[in-house]
Amino acid sequence: MAKEAKQPKELRPYGEMSQKKLLKEKDALTQAYNDFKARGLSLDMSRGKPSAQQLDLSMGILDMLDGRSIMKLSHGVDVRNYGVLDGLPEAKELMADLVDARPSQVIVLGSSSLNVMFDTVVRGMLVGFAGCKPWCKLPQVRFLCPVPGYDRHFAITEHFGIDMINVPMHHDGPDMDMIEKMVSTDDSIKGIWCVPKFTNPQGIVYSDETIERFASLKPKAKDFRIFWDNAYSVHYLYETIEIPNILELAAKAGNPDMVFEFVSTSKITFSGGGLAAFVSSEANVFEMKQTMTVQTIGYDKVNMLRHAKFFKDKEAVLEHMKKHAEILRPKFEMVLSILDRDLKGRDAGTWESPRGGYFITFEAQDGCARRIVELAKGAGVVMTDAGAPFPYHKDPHDSMIRIAPSFPTLEALEQATNIFTVCVRLATIEKLLKEIE
Amino acid sequence: MAKEAKQPKELRPYGEMSQKKLLKEKDALTQAYNDFKARGLSLDMSRGKPSAQQLDLSMGILDMLDGRSIMKLSHGVDVRNYGVLDGLPEAKELMADLVDARPSQVIVLGSSSLNVMFDTVVRGMLVGFAGCKPWCKLPQVRFLCPVPGYDRHFAITEHFGIDMINVPMHHDGPDMDMIEKMVSTDDSIKGIWCVPKFTNPQGIVYSDETIERFASLKPKAKDFRIFWDNAYSVHYLYETIEIPNILELAAKAGNPDMVFEFVSTSKITFSGGGLAAFVSSEANVFEMKQTMTVQTIGYDKVNMLRHAKFFKDKEAVLEHMKKHAEILRPKFEMVLSILDRDLKGRDAGTWESPRGGYFITFEAQDGCARRIVELAKGAGVVMTDAGAPFPYHKDPHDSMIRIAPSFPTLEALEQATNIFTVCVRLATIEKLLKEIE
Numbered sequence: 001m002a003k004e005a006k007q008p009k010e011l012r013p014y015g016e017m018s019q020k021k022l023l024k025e026k027d028a029l030t031q032a033y034n035d036f037k038a039r040g041l042s043l044d045m046s047r048g049k050p051s052a053q054q055l056d057l058s059m060g061i062l063d064m065l066d067g068r069s070i071m072k073l074s075h076g077v078d079v080r081n082y083g084v085l086d087g088l089p090e091a092k093e094l095m096a097d098l099v100d101a102r103p104s105q106v107i108v109l110g111s112s113s114l115n116v117m118f119d120t121v122v123r124g125m126l127v128g129f130a131g132c133k134p135w136c137k138l139p140q141v142r143f144l145c146p147v148p149g150y151d152r153h154f155a156i157t158e159h160f161g162i163d164m165i166n167v168p169m170h171h172d173g174p175d176m177d178m179i180e181k182m183v184s185t186d187d188s189i190k191g192i193w194c195v196p197k198f199t200n201p202q203g204i205v206y207s208d209e210t211i212e213r214f215a216s217l218k219p220k221a222k223d224f225r226i227f228w229d230n231a232y233s234v235h236y237l238y239e240t241i242e243i244p245n246i247l248e249l250a251a252k253a254g255n256p257d258m259v260f261e262f263v264s265t266s267k268i269t270f271s272g273g274g275l276a277a278f279v280s281s282e283a284n285v286f287e288m289k290q291t292m293t294v295q296t297i298g299y300d301k302v303n304m305l306r307h308a309k310f311f312k313d314k315e316a317v318l319e320h321m322k323k324h325a326e327i328l329r330p331k332f333e334m335v336l337s338i339l340d341r342d343l344k345g346r347d348a349g350t351w352e353s354p355r356g357g358y359f360i361t362f363e364a365q366d367g368c369a370r371r372i373v374e375l376a377k378g379a380g381v382v383m384t385d386a387g388a389p390f391p392y393h394k395d396p397h398d399s400m401i402r403i404a405p406s407f408p409t410l411e412a413l414e415q416a417t418n419i420f421t422v423c424v425r426l427a428t429i430e431k432l433l434k435e436i437e
Numbered sequence: 438m439a440k441e442a443k444q445p446k447e448l449r450p451y452g453e454m455s456q457k458k459l460l461k462e463k464d465a466l467t468q469a470y471n472d473f474k475a476r477g478l479s480l481d482m483s484r485g486k487p488s489a490q491q492l493d494l495s496m497g498i499l500d501m502l503d504g505r506s507i508m509k510l511s512h513g514v515d516v517r518n519y520g521v522l523d524g525l526p527e528a529k530e531l532m533a534d535l536v537d538a539r540p541s542q543v544i545v546l547g548s549s550s551l552n553v554m555f556d557t558v559v560r561g562m563l564v565g566f567a568g569c570k571p572w573c574k575l576p577q578v579r580f581l582c583p584v585p586g587y588d589r590h591f592a593i594t595e596h597f598g599i600d601m602i603n604v605p606m607h608h609d610g611p612d613m614d615m616i617e618k619m620v621s622t623d624d625s626i627k628g629i630w631c632v633p634k635f636t637n638p639q640g641i642v643y644s645d646e647t648i649e650r651f652a653s654l655k656p657k658a659k660d661f662r663i664f665w666d667n668a669y670s671v672h673y674l675y676e677t678i679e680i681p682n683i684l685e686l687a688a689k690a691g692n693p694d695m696v697f698e699f700v701s702t703s704k705i706t707f708s709g710g711g712l713a714a715f716v717s718s719e720a721n722v723f724e725m726k727q728t729m730t731v732q733t734i735g736y737d738k739v740n741m742l743r744h745a746k747f748f749k750d751k752e753a754v755l756e757h758m759k760k761h762a763e764i765l766r767p768k769f770e771m772v773l774s775i776l777d778r779d780l781k782g783r784d785a786g787t788w789e790s791p792r793g794g795y796f797i798t799f800e801a802q803d804g805c806a807r808r809i810v811e812l813a814k815g816a817g818v819v820m821t822d823a824g825a826p827f828p829y830h831k832d833p834h835d836s837m838i839r840i841a842p843s844f845p846t847l848e849a850l851e852q853a854t855n856i857f858t859v860c861v862r863l864a865t866i867e868k869l870l871k872e873i874e
Binding site: 055058065081082110118134155271272300301302303 | 484486487492500502503515516517518519520521547548549551555559562563564571573574592593596597703707709710730731732733734735736737738739
């Protein structure tokens with residue numbers, strides 16, 4: 001996880017080159033760029049989607065239910081009929097198991113955990129938490145946003161006019177000094193977006209200390225909530241990495257209701273048809289069910305039973321995730337090796353080597369991200385928009401670029417990354433030349 | 438659909454009996470009631486759920502997808518992966534077909550149309566329609582509620598503090614004079630809950646004239662919306678009954694965006710795992726997608742494909758619904774024949790004989806509904822709570838009782854209805870005796 005700081009002998013930092021050498025390098029790179037461009041390629045490194053090969057791993061789930069198996073009623077429940085607001089018992093057990101919670105802390109919902117987060121913010125806006133005023137009745141509501149982060153989190157808070165405050169990310173998680181100070185002094189701060197394990201987009205894992213400090217926050221607002229999006233809880237590329245159970249820690253620290261955890265099987269089974277779950281204190285589960293009972297009669301239990309039959313327990317999920325890792329690992333390693341080969345020592349940017357999750361983040365020189373993405377697009381490579389991992393799409397340094405290696409084939413990925421590093425070098429040299437002028 | 442007004446020769450209205458005769462009848466009924474009570478029965482006529490036998494009709498849906506069929510990509514979409522916010526093209530076509538709309542007017546979502554209605558009210562509250570202020574920013578928001586109606590509709594508006602105004606139901610739909618007057622003069626009225634076909638709970642079908650008057654409303658509020666819950670669009674017990682297409686009529690009348698229509702397959706395939714759809718003008722579909730793109734990456738497309746394969750078109754759905762009708766019809770007829778046998782001519786209440794839908798409504802004498810439900814419960818028969826089909830659970834006449842014949846077996850239904858009519862007669866006589874005293 002350490003930054004790649006060592007400089008190999010072969011490559012010199014662009015910053016140390018003369019104007020003449022830079023111009024010469026620029027010419028060579030422009031030539032390479034135009035060659036790529038002429039090929040009329042259409043490549044995409046923007047989408048955090050599993051590949052078809054990964055989805056194939058879960059085809060067995062389609063065969064889980066037939067006339068006989070579906071009629072072996074789950075705890076006396078006919079899954080085909082109405083009822084069971086908070087999810088099939090078997091599905092609750094499975095999702096609880098994934099994050100080491102009790103089934104009583106779990107509600108299993110539809111196929112999108114994003115939707116559950118959206119609904120939870122809606123509940124804060126219109127109903128309120130813990131008997132507090134609904135946020136829509138307050139003059140100002142603010143959320144802390146560790147950056148870079150997940151664009152779709154920020155889109156939810158932006159959609160409802162919630163003000164967002166950037167919090168810098170460090171190598172062990174977000175800046176806890178800042179968070180502790182703001183949360184304990186400002187009661188307009190009602191939430192924070194967190195991806196604790198294999199952050200989107202950097203792949204960082206929050207340290208034990210970070211998580212303990214989260215659990216021990218002393219929020220001024222009684223209805224401050226940590227939106228703990230544990231999207232990549234079992235999404236290892238290499239070894240298993242456990243993080244502390246924040247729900248337990250928060251309960252011990254006297255904050256039993258401060259954490260809303262979200263989990264999903266979207267990147268375990270089918271992204272277009274998995275299960276999502278809400279995990280929290282029993283009191284929060286009870287509170288949420290008060291609104292859910294108005295919202296729906298229940299979510300798709302047929303799909304819940306199918307999942308519960310496909311995965312007996314967490315062990316089965318972990319075995320399954322190893323197969324995902326076998327497909328994903330070469331892709332991550334391909335991207336990282338090309339970054340190493342072309343950029344190590346150039347001082348054109350830094351990146352982390354994640355041990356799990358779905359993304360690699362390239363941190364370019366300040367002011368270069370937008371230009372790199374533009375250049376890549378010109379050569380037929382779609383990257384996630386520069387600025388996307390920031391509230392309001394504003395990257396204050398214009399430096400962060402999210403790379404999503406999962407969806408393309410290895411071959412496409414190789415081509416795309418080759419083009420990407422040319423774009424990085426070009427943009428960096430353009431910038432340096434401008435500074436010299 | 439006409440009220441049963443004719444009096445058969447055998448039974449005399451209780452109102453015409455002497456006190457002595459009433460007391461004698463009461464004794465006999467109390468004896469019958471106690472006999473039932475002694476049996477310790479546990480019967481339920483409260484739940485508008487399909488029976489297991491009906492759910493069996495759709496078991497084939499579980500076999501629609503296997504490794505090969507799922508990979509025949511739908512319009513180039515891998516249904517197992519992320520994407521396609523507004524629903525799989527095939528599923529949009531199917532749902533559009535059900536209500537004679539264009540696929541471009543349709544969004545297919547999860548398994549609960551109630552949830553879609555909830556989300557739509559949330560959108561009104563927090564985002565607003567047609568550029569109008571979100572309802573949560575207004576001092577007062579009101580909805581018209583034709584009564585008796587669907588308790589879960591009213592629960593949504595109550596949950597968000599929207600004031601509800603009762604509108605009486607007639608035999609051809611709600612009181613249009615009242616609706617026209619209120620909607621055109623009061624801009625705090627933002628919506629109305631409608632079930633146009635086989636209303637819940639009375640089974641009434643709105644007349645052509647009623648629907649034309651709905652389409653031609655001249656609402657004072659630009660963001661007034663008709664919540665058109667077409668829950669029973671193909672749920673015939675006998676002949677097919679078509680109603681006018683309100684979306685077309687409203688567009689012709691200059692109200693292209695006034696109607697939100699909701700459809701679902703919950704009572705066509707699986708109540709616990711069907712499809713729900715939102716149907717409206719293209720402009721409203723566009724507006725809704727602005728929020729949906731923040732809310733989710735997409736709903737379960739695997740289930741959409743399964744449904745689209747199971748039903749080729751509306752004809753196939755209608756054929757399938759005939760099988761449902763074969764199961765439901767004897768149950769409705771059983772209840773109606775016992776009501777006829779025991780109550781016709783007694784002036785103890787009235788009822789309609791619905792041609793479709795899921796419910797029969799018994800309208801007792803004023804002040805008797807709560808007592809009847811209480812008596813039934815005492816004898817082991819659960820009915821829907823008296824008052825449930827009204828906003829705030831307040832039936833101003835305490836007279837409406839919803840009977841749900843779908844879920845119990847024929848035998849259980851016979852027993853339960855036998856007990857029910859005893860309770861009706863007892864409660865009516867109790868009331869008459871009190872009036873005499």
